[in-house]
Amino acid sequence: MSVVYDIEAVTKHYPGAAAPANDEITFTVARGEIFGLLGPNGAGKTTLVRQLSGLLRPTSGRITLFGTDVTAHPHVVAEHVALQPQSPAALLDLTAAEAVHHTGRLRGLTTVAARAQTAALLALLGIDQLAARRVRTLSGGEKRLVSLAVTLVADRPVLILDEPTNDLDPAARRLVWDHLRKLNAEGRTIILVTHDVAEAERVIDRVGLVNHGRLLALGPTAELRRRVDQRVRLDIALPEHTDPVLDELLADAGDQLVRDGDRALLLVARDRVRDVLDAVADRIGPTGLSDLRVQGPSLEDVYLQLGGRDRLG
Ligand SMILES: Nc1ncnc2c1ncn2[C@@H]1O[C@H](COP(=O)(O)OP(=O)(O)O)[C@@H](O)[C@H]1O
Ligand SMILES: [Mg+2]
Numbered sequence: 001m002s003v004v005y006d007i008e009a010v011t012k013h014y015p016g017a018a019a020p021a022n023d024e025i026t027f028t029v030a031r032g033e034i035f036g037l038l039g040p041n042g043a044g045k046t047t048l049v050r051q052l053s054g055l056l057r058p059t060s061g062r063i064t065l066f067g068t069d070v071t072a073h074p075h076v077v078a079e080h081v082a083l084q085p086q087s088p089a090a091l092l093d094l095t096a097a098e099a100v101h102h103t104g105r106l107r108g109l110t111t112v113a114a115r116a117q118t119a120a121l122l123a124l125l126g127i128d129q130l131a132a133r134r135v136r137t138l139s140g141g142e143k144r145l146v147s148l149a150v151t152l153v154a155d156r157p158v159l160i161l162d163e164p165t166n167d168l169d170p171a172a173r174r175l176v177w178d179h180l181r182k183l184n185a186e187g188r189t190i191i192l193v194t195h196d197v198a199e200a201e202r203v204i205d206r207v208g209l210v211n212h213g214r215l216l217a218l219g220p221t222a223e224l225r226r227r228v229d230q231r232v233r234l235d236i237a238l239p240e241h242t243d244p245v246l247d248e249l250l251a252d253a254g255d256q257l258v259r260d261g262d263r264a265l266l267l268v269a270r271d272r273v274r275d276v277l278d279a280v281a282d283r284i285g286p287t288g289l290s291d292l293r294v295q296g297p298s299l300e301d302v303y304l305q306l307g308g309r310d311r312l313g
Pocket of ligand 1: 015039
């Protein structure tokens, strides 16, 4: 296995913050994988990828890219990595085409090559009609696609994408995921940040789940999901006021992940599902149950089980 990034005990304290935004984070990213960093808002994902990109210095710990320390040698990042930032602040005053073209030139393309790649990328992402528009005037989803085109120009071997599908409509999301998968199949290493677990689950090879600055779990997607595989997820919409006996029953039924006033989300052993549903139905009567979903386990369940309290999506 050839290592692209080696991240060792990275901690980031923002001045004045009570808790670290990244707390002793350690993992490696191998060449050719799609690595997903998942976690709720505020988990520390953007802080981490800004450090991977050399835009922010770790308070302590060490990040190497192809064996070279990125803090001491930020040029290695520029050479190998393209970051799609969470918001494209630097591009706002350019047109979409200028943003892609200039970035291509900065990354060493000739004018002719930059022009050709700009046209090809805008067409590929379905935004050629936006070429002459100032980025500032575009919608959130359009900005996101332009910033992806900027990231992809001049073809860096390592892509870091911070919430690449936020604000995109379903068709654009599909286009982006499909294209990322294609780029990966052609050999690019991709690190992507998302809180959209359901979608990411289909694309990523390996996952780091983060919350409160800590890496809560790390492993291949399938392996993390297997941790909850012998169980089923019950998502039950309850009447606003349930009786204490029902609360007790739900608490005993399995791992209770969410219990709000009118909602219970549980992980229940497969062979207990029927009993639990029967017992719930007995307590609340035939009209009490307004919605019930039974699902196979997902990455989100793993995350919730590991102590994540905030919902991911
Ligand atoms: N520039 C900054 N200065 C101070 N605190 C920050 C800064 N950027 C982020 N934070 C804080 O660090 C934590 C992690 O933020 P962030 O890395 O943006 O999380 P995520 O990308 O997972 O939503 C949050 O508590 C956030 O408020
Ligand atoms: Mg973020």
